[in-house]
Amino acid sequence: MNINLIKIANQFQLAGKVKSVTPLGEGFINDTFIIKTEGNSPKYILQRKNKKVFSPVPAMMENIQKVCDHIKVKVKTAGGDPMREAMTIIPANDGKLYFLDEVEEYWAVCLFIEDTIAYEAAETPELAYSGGRGIGKFQSLVSDLKEPLTDILPGFHNIRIRYEQWDAVLKKDPVGRKAKVADEISWIESRREEMMNFWQLVENGTIPTRVSHNDTKINNILFDKKGEVLCVIDLDTVLNSTVLNDFGDAIRFYTNTGKEDDTNLDNVSMNMEIFTAFAKGYLEEAGSFLTEKEIEYLAFSAKYITYEQVLRFLMDYIDGDNYYKTKSEDHNLVRTRAQYKLLTSIEEQYDAMKKVVKELTS
Secondary structure, three states: OOOOHHHHHOOEOOOOOEEEEEEOOOOOOOEEEEEEEOOOOOOEEEEEEOOOOOOOHHHHHHHHHHHHHHHHHHHHHOOOOOOOOOOOEEOEOOOOOOEEOOOOOEEEEEEOOOOEEOOOOOOOHHHHHHHHHHHHHHHHHHOOOOOOOOOOOOOOOOHHHHHHHHHHHHHHOOOOOHHHHHHHHHHHHOOHHHHHHHHHHHHOOOOOOEEEOOOOOHHHEEEEOOOOEEEEOOOOOOEEEOOHHHHHHHHHHHOEOOOOOOOOHHHOOEOHHHHHHHHHHHHHHHOOOOOHHHHHOHHHHHHHHHHHHHHHHHHHHHHOOOOOOOOOOOHHHHHHHHHHHHHHHHHHOHHHHHHHHHHHHO
């Protein structure tokens, strides 16, 4: 990457001289780095925001700031530490929440929260329970945030719009891959009515619209050294939508016994014990504000979001891999098949999932 990262870092209001800027993790969408400063000055997270995905980036940063400010007030009122229990956005030298470089790439910085633990998978029911509490707590903290957020991801988790995109890609078949995936296409089409019936409940307000995170993987929750939930991070996708998206996506991620791109489908299934633990933790925090209809569709949300992810991976494959970063020509197809295996496992255990939710809320 031919970019002067130290020069970029120096465009922000950092407390200390920049010592180094090095890559951190492998994100699907953004490029992420850690900034180390000299002496006892804090560390920071630097990200190059993907402007092809998030548009407009300035509005996205305003969304994040609104959510962070709201959470900080709630945490402080409750006697907590707002600098550790919420993200802190560091403005650029000109006061903006981002820096636009000479090639019109957007960069943003937030404070690195020290002495935290992040997990890549919920390997135990205890950890799944804590993760559920984390997402439930986040939703509870922003449940009274009435100021609208800019929709910087039009159509995100909106299956009606996904179908419009899907139909257009199938019609165009830009790289000639459609014929190869006839079976996979049938997976999508056979569930279209069921998914639209659910989404119509969101559109007509039967299922309410709230502030939702929309990327509730467990590695987006920071824990303290004692294992307690500290802070939810990676707020690029915060939107006004149904909070069921958050629950469903968390179940998709937490309960998968395999990898999202597992080539051995025998590895992939939904772990019912993990589901139960996550749901318990989540409902302990979120149960106080959820409506009866939201609770009724909690289990279904796992089917909905996992199905949508099958659609998105397959659509990107047919479209020529324009959205997700891929490591091989068939990577998105591998992802599609692995996610579909997870979906069928969720469907097979759906009645048991509904029973768990009912028992936890009765």
